[in-house]
Amino acid sequence: MQAEQERPAVAVVGAGPAGLMAAEVLAMGGAAVTVLDRMPSPGRKFLMAGRGGLNLTHSEPLEPFLARYGAARPQLEPLIRAFPPSALVAWAEGLGQPCFTGSSGRIFPRALKASPLLRAWLARLAGLGAAFRLRHGWEGWAPEGGLAFATPGGPVVLRPAAAVLALGGASWPRLGADGGWVGKLPGVTPFRPANCGFRIAWSAHLRARFAGTPLKRIALTFRGQAVRGEAVLTETGIEGGAVYALSAPLREAIAAAGPVTALLDLRPDLAAEELARRLDAPRGGVSLANHLRRAGLPPVAAALVQDALRAGATAPLSALVKALPLRLEAPMPIERAISSAGGLGWAALDARLMLRGRPGVFAAGEMLDWEAPTGGYLLQACFATGRAAGQGALDWLATSPPPG
Template sequence: MSEPQKQPMVAVLGAGPAGLMAAEIAAQGGAEVTVLDRMPSPARKLLIAGRGGLNLTHSEPLPAFLARYGTAEARLAPFIKAFPPAALAAWAEALGQPTFVGSSGRVFPRAMKASPLLRAWLARLGGLSVTLRLRHRWLGWEDGALAFESPEGPVRLRPAAAVLALGGASWPRLGSDGAWAGLLDGVAPLRPANCGFRIAWSDHLRARFAGTPLKRIALSFGGRTVRGEAVLTAAGIEGGAVYALSGALREEIAAGGPATLSLDLRPDMNPAALAARLDGPRGGMSLANHLRRAGLPPVATGLVQEALHAGATAPLSRLVKALPLVLTAPMGLDRAISSAGGLGWDEVDERLMLRRRPGVFACGEMLDWEAPTGGYLLQACFSTGLAAGRAALDWARGQPAG
């Protein structure tokens, strides 16, 4: 068994954004900090998220921003108000990564990727003497000590305070596999969020259009409409507009069966004008050519034809404006951008300390909240990580030496 000579004041479990932020805050306060992660390198999910442009946060007014967290708004609001989007952007700029606001209001580093920011951040943590111990899988507690499996054998730590930043369960190959859920009480089942959904496409549609984007569309469900883009896949549909409605769709399916998503293929076109083009006689014109009169691309035409072959009887203009898509199941956690569920809010106090484990704090995606894409996910991870790191520092300072 490996026993370090000097126990850390604060141990942080998880080297993602929440954990590294907790480590930074505790170390800046003078704590000796060790970060442990089961993967061979830190912040793997952050690096993947930054491949297409690292969306750090969003610039919308804070009341609207906070409302994006739905039922968790009241619990997350104090932490985000204490470290709001402007503070996160300033933090990135202090690492030499200036930010800008995109046309959608999303905030990105000018480098449009995560690797330069992560390198600068790890250098800052190194300057604060934060120790990073990789390939350490947390096994729970043994005789009050944090127990880990490592390449060198079992490791036991007894820090003055600990921060759990173990992530959710999406993209498990990058580290956050949700295995920790069995080690804690009061954990709501981890489910896919910001995810795609399965649709039983015909072989013809799947063979011809899998991987094809749907641009400038609108999706409606449960009284809410979202404009944006999506992508047909061999198994169903995914993309930003779908993700925005995924929570409600997931719950509808879980409550007892398929959910029907309404797809508007021409949201900018007046229904009456569309009806004038499509609902009259088409003479000898083929259906595909007739649908082109509405300016539909081939993939949209294919979807309308798919609906007709499945027995749809609505006028063509109605199908174009409200094409029913029957979703049978969400895609799995291995393809989801984030996860819902996690450690229940009743299990932590206002400082994010576990009620059943004094001196142990939790932060990031492992808490029971979900949010849409657009910067809200990372913002809550950074903000709760900062709060947990500060609370752990305060707790560790109050403990007797030894």
């Protein structure tokens, strides 16, 4: 390694997965790295993701994997091909965290949480000489191009040879990323909730009896796209994996024309003909609730059907069970979303993820304008863009004269 005084100083702003990956690449490449974050400890949203088992990535073939990124695929594809799911798994296992593939194809560390991986990662960074400055909130640009920070001790300005911004999106702001950087950079698309729930005006009965109740083994359909999974009724709407998978088209349709209707199949494993045989014959003196039990509906599903009937639905019972209309009024606030859409536009960056007009300043992670479903795609892109930004900064330092 170069002598200490010859190592270029690089600031990485943001201690989430993208920032820490950029810091690792830079430190391994010989840079003197300082990681700064406005929170009192690194990786807070990463640790929150670990509460669900830490779904690192997905095992599906790369072509359908890349298609999950939609409009951002052209920009993300070369970065993910350079650091694909197999490389991410090898990296995690290199930190002493063996991984396994679940029945859904999702890949997790065997520990099923983030804390062991994060501890090993921070230890590796310390061994590489990376320094951390916490409670340093980025305030934008100081005179002559420096990075300005607000700290408990007062303003601080750094003028590193290069910098990587990994400032995050705007979901779960209490964990660190609140989108407060948006006004400090040009070319930003406003943030919107992604992988989010939606508001529904439930009846008072449903809210009182079933808020917090899961809907298991259901399917949700919107404009011909159907997703099987689970959901949860909340006091104000519906959340869960099946909803998150359709959140992007639902969000955009509501933004364009107001509330939309999605169709909920409460028994996707049962053919319509069999449901009709069980439900559409006269029920005699059998109560509606007991009649619906013949379809194997749990109480929450039966209550949804009964509410639709009270609201004036006229379709046969079997048709309601297979296609119960849900009027979705608006996305849940971005503070409750798993991730965010929008961010720094790709036109503001070159192929190395360097900001146009800001030589030596790179960007990575969820602050960039992309979105993806849950299932490992979010973390994969954060790691891959962090790695690309770190490598881009190394390449730029190698070919650019030092400041001054």
